[in-house]
Every structure is written in structure tokens, then in C-alpha cells.
Amino acid sequence: MHRLKMPLKFPFTNSITTIKKKDIIITELHDKDGFIGYGESVAFDAPWYTEETTHTVEYIIEHHLWPLIKAQQISHPAELKINNIRRNHMAKTAIEGAVWDLFAKRKQQPLYQAIGGTTNKIPVGAAIGLQSSDQQLIEKIEQALQQGYKRIKLKIKPENDLHTLEKVRSHFPTTPMMIDANSAYTINDIEHLKRMDQYHLMMIEQPLASDDFTDHAKLQQQLKTPICLDESIHTLADVQTAIALQSCKIISIKLAKVGGFTNAIQIHDYCQQHNIPVWCGGMLEAGVGRAQSLALATLPNFTLPADPGASNRYWHQDIITPEVEVNNGYVTLPQQPGIGYQVKLPSTDQKVLT
Ligand SMILES: O=C(O)CCC(=O)c1ccccc1C(=O)O
Numbered sequence: 012m013h014r015l016k017m018p019l020k021f022p023f024t025n026s027i028t029t030i031k032k033k034d035i036i037i038t039e040l041h042d043k044d045g046f047i048g049y050g051e052s053v054a055f056d057a058p059w060y061t062e063e064t065t066h067t068v069e070y071i072i073e074h075h076l077w078p079l080i081k082a083q084q085i086s087h088p089a090e091l092k093i094n095n096i097r098r099n100h101m102a103k104t105a106i107e108g109a110v111w112d113l114f115a116k117r118k119q120q121p122l123y124q125a126i127g128g129t130t131n132k133i134p135v136g137a138a139i140g141l142q143s144s145d146q147q148l149i150e151k152i153e154q155a156l157q158q159g160y161k162r163i164k165l166k167i168k169p170e171n172d173l174h175t176l177e178k179v180r181s182h183f184p185t186t187p188m189m190i191d192a193n194s195a196y197t198i199n200d201i202e203h204l205k206r207m208d209q210y211h212l213m214m215i216e217q218p219l220a221s222d223d224f225t226d227h228a229k230l231q232q233q234l235k236t237p238i239c240l241d242e243s244i245h246t247l248a249d250v251q252t253a254i255a256l257q258s259c260k261i262i263s264i265k266l267a268k269v270g271g272f273t274n275a276i277q278i279h280d281y282c283q284q285h286n287i288p289v290w291c292g293g294m295l296e297a298g299v300g301r302a303q304s305l306a307l308a309t310l311p312n313f314t315l316p317a318d319p320g321a322s323n324r325y326w327h328q329d330i331i332t333p334e335v336e337v338n339n340g341y342v343t344l345p346q347q348p349g350i351g352y353q354v355k356l357p358s359t360d361q362k363v364l365t
């Protein structure tokens with residue numbers, strides 16, 4: 012486990028918190044033949060998005076996950092038995108992602124192909140945090156469009172939301188645009204939220220609480236704008252509940268939320284069978300997590316642009332070479348085995364588990 016601290020280029024603010032730096036754990040998994048797989052913990056240092064933090068991830072890996080898996084004999088990553096550890100999906104992803112990378116490298120295959128991806132060209136969008144003024148927000152959107160991003164996701168919160176959308180839409184009347192509330196509203200805001208229908212947004216992400224499938228269903232019934240669930244979705248059972256209750260029309264899948272590729276693929280397939288489009292949300296990932304999220308987004312039902320874009324959007328310097336680049340709104344994944352990028356890590360703060 013490599014422990015890194017990476018400062019963001021600029022603070023990223025949502026309805027709950029402001030992120031200025033990330034504490035990241037990169038896992039490095041060795042096999043007896045000398046192959047190396049990498050995984051990433053995308054947890055934050057506080058439990059505002061899910062219950063996990065960088066510290067709980069480190070603890071669970073060292074004291075529970077690694078002891079559980081180190082003697083397991085598997086011939087495919089889907090055989091990994093980690094379900095007797097409840098939840099802790101970010102910790103599991105940091106290990107499971109490394110197992111998949113190692114597996115793909117052993118097969119001499121790009122990770123995206125190993126998981127069943129069908130293209131290496133992924134449309135990506137830009138997520139823009141809350142800004143201190145509308146003018147600043149307009150400038151940030153303009154910059155992102157100039158960098159080639161084709162869809163814009165705005166963080167919102169109840170104060171000023173309609174006013175801001177009015178301003179943004181008057182500057183960018185046709186840009187594909189969506190908003191993410193990170194649970195800032197309640198069902199009592201239903202009349203207020205209905206007024207957002209006039210801004211022809213692609214979706215509103217997670218307007219209500221993360222465990223509130225019934226109120227999301229009530230809201231979706233009255234809202235033309237599609238609801239996308241993010242924080243509500245941790246398991247296939249969550250997806251089944253959301254679809255059965257019609258709590259949303261779109262689902263955001265993140266590896267870290269659902270405990271890795273095997274679960275993410277299952278969720279993707281279920282959504283595809285039920286005509287629910289999915290897209291790959293971002294977690295301000297460093298290079299390893301970014302490459303893995305983008306690999307996931309090559310599955311065929313990821314039909315909407317992904318969050319994870321260019322490395323240099325968030326980082327002064329990423330931990331992979333080459334860095335992830337965006338050209339004309341697309342990331343093109345390399346054809347090298349595994350994640351396809353070289354990982355370069357400082358040798359300073361690491362813990363060896365045997
Ligand atoms: O560009 C990104 O990585 C996505 C930014 C983002 O919206 C986000 C970042 C960190 C945690 C949660 C979220 C979210 O989608 O809610």
C-alpha cells in the first residue's frame with residue numbers, strides 16, 4: 012500500500028464539502044511470476060460521500076481483506092471471495108481492481124478488453140464545483156468547453172440554484188448540461204425542483220437522500236428531467252429496487268461505490284436488460300483509479316459521457332505516464348496490457364503486506 016497526498020489544482024466544492032487535497036492509497040499486487048497489478052482507494056479523508064475514509068480503507072485492507080484473500084487460489088477475478096466482509100466497497104475496489112489489472116497483464120490484454128469492453132474511445136464530460144460567483148462559473152464552463160468537453164455537470168445546492176441555471180442557460184442555451192445535488196433537497200422541495208424542467212437538463216443527479224428510493228420515485232413521477240441515482244447505488248439489489256420503484260431513469264456506476272469490476276459489470280448488464288442507460292461517475296481519481304474507471308466505461312451500456320477526464324484537469328502531476336488526455340471530448344485508452352499506463356510512485360510512505 013502506497014500512501015500519497017495529492018493537492019488538487021483548485022478546490023472542488025459541492026453541496027456538502029470542499030476538497031483541496033486527496034489522501035490516496037495505491038495498492039500494488041505482485042504474483043509469483045513477477046506480474047504487478049495496481050488498484051486505488053478513492054476514499055476521502057472524511058466520510059461525507061460514503062461511510063468510508065482513507066483510514067478505514069487502510070485498516071480494512073490490512074486487517075481483514077488481505078488476510079482473507081492472500082491464500083485464495085483463483086483463475087479469474089470473479090472467483091475472489093470477499094463477500095463475508097460487509098460493504099467497505101472502496102477498500103474492496105482497491106484490491107479487486109489490482110487483481111483485475113494483474114489478470115489482464117497475465118493475459119497480455121488491455122483491461123478494458125478483459126472486462127468485455129467494446130471500444131477504447133470514451134466520451135467524457137467536465138464536472139464543475141460550486142463557484143463564488145455566476146461570472147466565475149460561466150468562465151469555468153467556457154474553459155471546459157474550450158478543452159473539448161462536450162457535456163457539463165454542475166454542482167448545485169438550494170440557495171441560488173434556479174437563478175444560476177437561468178444565467179448559465181442564457182450563456183449556453185444548447186450545451187448538454189446536467190446537475191448534481193449530492194442529496195441537498197428533500198421531497199418537500201418538489202415544486203421548486205419541478206421548475207428545473209424548463210432548463211432541459213440531461214439529468215439531475217441524486218437530488219434526495221441516499222436511502223430514499225420511495226421519495227425519489229414520487230419526485231421522478233412529477234419531474235420531466237430524468238433523475239440519476241449516484242449515492243443511492245451500492246449493490247445490484249439497490250439497482251433492482253430503484254428500477255422496480257421507478258426511482259430514476261439513469262444510473263451512475265462507480266467502481267468504488269459497488270466494490271469493484273465484477274459487481275459493476277453485473278449492475279451494468281442488469282441495467283442494459285432493463286433499458287436503463289448508465290454512465291461512469293468520477294471520484295477525483297489519481298491515474299490508477301482514472302484508468303480503471305475509464306476501462307469500465309467501455310462497456311456498451313455506458314451511453315452517456317463519463318466524469319473522469321484528463322489527468323491535468325485536477326492534478327499538477329498525475330502518477331501515470333502517459334497522463335490521461337482528452338481530445339475533442341474523448342479519451343482514447345492505450346492498447347498495452349492491464350490498465351495500459353505506467354505507474355510511477357514515490358517510495359516514501361508505503362506498507363508491505365505479506
Ligand atoms: O470529475 C469527477 O471526478 C467527478 C466529480 C464529482 O461530481 C464527485 C467527486 C467526488 C465525489 C463525488 C462526486 C459525485 O459525483 O457526486
Ligand SMILES: [Mg+2]
Nearest residue numbers: 191216217241
Ligand atoms: Mg454525484
